[in-house]
Amino acid sequence: GQQLNQSPQSMFIQEGEDVSMNCTSSSIFNTWLWYKQDPGEGPVLLIALYKAGELTSNGRLTAQFGITRKDSFLNISASIPSDVGIYFCAGPEYGNQFYFGTGTSLTVIP
């Protein structure tokens, strides 16, 4: 099946620092989604991207749909303690399969 590789697997950063993470796939996607999962909860959608090259922001979060359509990037500026959690990329393959990356675990040190 499809593989979505996320990097880094985990990050430990100081409060106030910026964060960058990315996701790559082995095939082309037409949609990229970024989710965040708080401890003990289900994933919640942060940003959706629908076009190659698209750059979309949601508060301190900015995500980009890669030009090759095989990757996507998520940036968080000026991190705060509540940014802690696991960030997942996801995308639908042709048909009905929806794939998720293995996640990037973010720890913000106050």
Add this chain to the structure above:
Amino acid sequence: DAGITQSPRYKITETGRQVTLMCHQTWSHSYMFWYRQDLGHGLRLIYYSAAADITDKGEVPDGYVVSRSKTENFPLTLESATRSQTSVYFCASSGTSAQETQYFGPGTRLLVL
């Protein structure tokens, strides 16, 4: 304003027992999904349903059974639980297409002894 709910939130059972995890959504979404989340594997699709009475296998369906007699409910049954099915199970739903954004329930934490 319930959205999507799962029950139970926590379950401990023994090997060989049958367990059913419930999922209910109030949005009238056509699509519903079951995932399991394990360390190192991320979220893996078990089964999904495009509409009432239509279900299909995902990436890891073995050992699981689903049904969808009503649009709003999508129960997942482990017919004979095994230790390898210890996991966190998430139900999700999306509108009229599997390509649309999925909305997740809070999860069920299952421990099989």
